[in-house]
Every structure is written in structure tokens, then in C-alpha cells.
Amino acid sequence: MKDLRITALAGGIGAARFLEGLIRVIDPRNLTVIVNTADDLQRYGLYISPDIDIVMYTLAGVVNPKTGWGFRKDRFFCLKELGKLHGEDWFRLGDRDLATHIYRSWLLRRGWSLTEVTDTLRKRFSLRCRILPMSDDPVCTRMATDQGTFHFQEYLVKRKAKDRVRKVHFQGIQRAQASLPVLQAIDRADGIIICPSNPIVSIGPILRLPGLRPFLRKWRSKILAISPIVGGKPIKGPAAQIMSGLGMEVSARQVAWLYRDIVKVFILDRQDLALVPEIESLGLRVIVTDTIMKDLQAKVRLARVAYEALRY
């Protein structure tokens, strides 16, 4: 039987771990990953795409397994000197990691689009799946909190997600466009997977690109989502703080509700079995399985469940 062509919508660490499994279930050439870029930032004039890098490094097998971001066995010689020149930096850039940002920034300044740069980078990392930034236009997630409004990375990394979130803004989203390759990847896919990523700040910006949500709605029958919330807690990251700050329930049910118009199949963890009837009542087909990706085997298993669900 022919492999399905899969397009995945992805944020950072959760998505990357799931995709590590997926590239072992399908031929990576049949996979396109659309990655959130609303967390992108500039440090010292270098353009950094945290989610793209996390996905790329993870799939290339060079990611730091302890943190889930950055290069494995990296050093911080350059950052230490930058700290002396400019003051301590809260955004940790390793020496190997910096090469990506230097190279990307250089190509962007020479007029390349982020899509072109990302494609060159993934080839250099010998990745056979395609990686697409959600847009070539700048979008910036700003977190309005009780302590002020911060860039998402500042909220997350510098302030450790401790401020009470009141609102999330996606600056620039009205003028941003999903790139043509993104639209084509959605159009041509046999199945679309919304990875277990933060529904607000990772998948949220992708869905908020003008026209994209209605476009996905048309393809609802081929779209599957995996809940990043298990037993009322996110597996990783600040989803709980953000969702509760926005007055939402921190649950797989809430995630299903957020995706209800664009998703046909919803995968949740056995711990959330009790939520099945309610989610089904939203018109979703629910699959219950183990979604905690504690090792590569678990990642592959979850990916296979998702893939088979799209096939049938």
C-alpha cells in the first residue's frame, strides 16, 4: 500500500519528539513539517528560530537530549564573551548552535526568505523531510501578564513562565501570510497531524494566519490532533500557566474544543479515558492510547497509532 503524504503542524519540543517517531514509521520524504515561527527572536543581530531549530536538531539527532533544545555537547565560550561585552544573557546560545543562527542571519540579509534558508539548513542537516516555517513574514508572540508584556521567549526563558498571563498577542499576524509551500503542503497531504504542542502559543499562531483556519476546515476529514495535555497537565512547557491564565481549563477536552472545527480525529491518553464521550460529542473521533513519549519506542508507537488512524 502506498505511504500517505503527511503534513504536520508543529511547535517545539513536544512536536519534535513525536516527529522523531514519525520519521521511523513513514518515509521521511513523505513528511512536511510546518513550524511555528512566532517565537522567533533576534539576539545581537542574529535571527533565531527556536521551534525550527528544535525540530531540525531533534530529527538530525544532534539535539541536547537533556534540555530538548540546543546542540548536544555544546559549549558556551562565545556567549560567555558576549556576556562580558554586553551583560549577561538569559537566552542560552551554544557555540555549535550559534553557527545555525550566524548562517541563517547571513542568508536572510542577503535576501533569502526564511523558507529558503530553512530548506538549505535542513539539507545541511541531512534531513529528508521538509521543514517549512509557517510564514516568511514576521509574527511575534507577546505575552501580556500582570508584570507587563513580554516577548514569548522572555516570558518563558528569562522569567520562567512565572508571570500570570492575561492575554496573548500575535503581533504582525494580520499582515502575515502562510507561505505558498505551506498552503500546498496542506492541500496535497493525505493526512495532517497537529502535533502534541502548546495549542495557544505553538499551534495557535499557525491557525491564526489569515485564511489558514478556514482552509484547514475544508480538509477537516484528514486532520488529526494529539493532545499535549495528559491528566490535566502538559507533558512539557508552560501550557498550564498560559491556558489557566486565559481562563481555560487545562485539559485534553479544552484542546479538543479549541480544534473542534478543524480536526476529525483526536488522540488522547488513557489517563483521560473519562473525557471520551464529551469529546466525541464535539463531533470528533477519539482514539485512546499511551501518549507519554518516554523513549524512542513510545514515540514510534504513538506515531504509528496516529498514522494508522489517518489511513483508515
Next chain:
Amino acid sequence: MKDLRITALAGGIGAARFLEGLIRVIDPRNLTVIVNTADDLQRYGLYISPDIDIVMYTLAGVVNPKTGWGFRKDRFFCLKELGKLHGEDWFRLGDRDLATHIYRSWLLRRGWSLTEVTDTLRKRFSLRCRILPMSDDPVCTRMATDQGTFHFQEYLVKRKAKDRVRKVHFQGIQRAQASLPVLQAIDRADGIIICPSNPIVSIGPILRLPGLRPFLRKWRSKILAISPIVGGKPIKGPAAQIMSGLGMEVSARQVAWLYRDIVKVFILDRQDLALVPEIESLGLRVIVTDTIMKDLQAKVRLARVAYEALRY
């Protein structure tokens, strides 16, 4: 007796070693160093000032003592990754060293002048002497050789100064201006020292800045030069290849002749004692001493000889 205010014209390694001695002879606050920037280059969009960095790192005590350039105990993690992304690079940029280039490039792009950036950098390296780029305008030394025309760094580092030099071009020099602080430093100095640097590619561009040579000529009585050529050989670098390629004699006499209109006092090595009458016949006062700077003591001794010669 009050310290003289000294202004030095400098290239890279030879100058830096002499200045290491000089900052131990005089209060560094009385020293201004005007540095060649015609060797500057861009790699991966980063702006690199090799001579400024050599002088700065050397005076800050962080230079790699083996090479005379770059940081001591540096690593090349980032460059190795850049090599994978872009292909091997002949220009060696260490991880610590990169911080300088990243920071400098960032400030330049934010609209700072090279003079302002350099002043910020030298303060960050806790240097009390002033370091001035010769100009804020781009000048680029191009070496016309029998194998083609190359950027000076490409000629020197990549091609190891092996090509036969036919001509040296200073691209952009006609439109470049000595900065106001450079002119002030020359004007206000009690004594000016032309460091033992390559007279063609290090001191040459400084002297070729429009109007600068006539300006120095006015101050000839307070200007001293130290020969970088000893016994017919340069102490360091490609001066022999370049001078002979241009049809010049590789000798202290040739250097004195090149500087004859702007220099009053000329320091040469004991090995070149025989050249004294001829150099004196150019109208220069000649001082014969040991000029090989094999250790710090020798650097300090040479600096003291130069300083005392300017005093009397």
C-alpha cells in the same frame, strides 16, 4: 617631568608587541593607537577587523601567544559547524573571538561608527589607551598577483602569501577620510610612533588616506619610526614577499626611504648598523638598538628607547 602624549600608527602583530611594551613605559591613558583597517573583511555577514582585534587582544592580555592573533585557549566549535553548513573556511574564527565580531557587527548595523564600536570594545577589554580605526570609511587592500587579485586576508591566510605580488590596491581609499579623532590624535600628540609594522599594507593605507600624509609632514619633527625589517628580513609577516614583489629592496633603508618625508627619528637594529650613514643622509636621526622583541623585557626596553628618543 610630565609624560608625553603618544600617538602610535599600527598594523597587527608587530605593532601589538611593541605596544605591549609601551603601555608599561607610559601611562596608557597618554597613548592613542591609530590602527589600519584596510585588512577588514566580512565572513558570514560578520565584520572582522583583524588589526584592531590583534592590538586589542594583545594589550588586554587575552591574545593567543602562539599565533599572535585570536584568543588564547579558544575553541572552534562554531566554525566547525559553519564549515558543515557552508564549506570549510580558511579564516579561523574561534568561539571566544566570534563574540567580538558578532557584537561589533550588531552595533555597526544599529548605526554606530567603527570608531564608536572600537571605543566600546576597548573599554569592555578594560584598556585605558585609546584605539582608533584609521577611518570609518571602508578601505580594502587588494593584492594583484600573478595568480589573480585577492583580498589581503585571502592572499595572506588562504594562499599563505605565496603568490608573486605585482601591485597593491587600496580600494576605496580616495573616498575614505581619516576620522576627526585620528586627526586630533596626530595634532595633539607630543610624539608619534610608527610601529614596526608592514610599511606597505599596514602603515601604507593609513598614510594614503587623503590629506593625511601632508598633515603628518607638518609634524615630522615629532615622528619616530621603528624598522620592521632587521638584517634584510621582516620579523613577522609577508613584508619581504610584498616589498620584493613591488621591486623594492627588503631592508631598513627602504623603509626609511618610504617614510623619509614624515619621520625625523628612525630606530633600527644593531644588525643594520652599516645602513646608518645612508639613512642619516635622508635627513633622519638614527638610533641603533636591539629591536627583536623576544620577550616582554625586550618589548619594554625598545619602547623605552623610542619614548626617550621622542623626549629629547
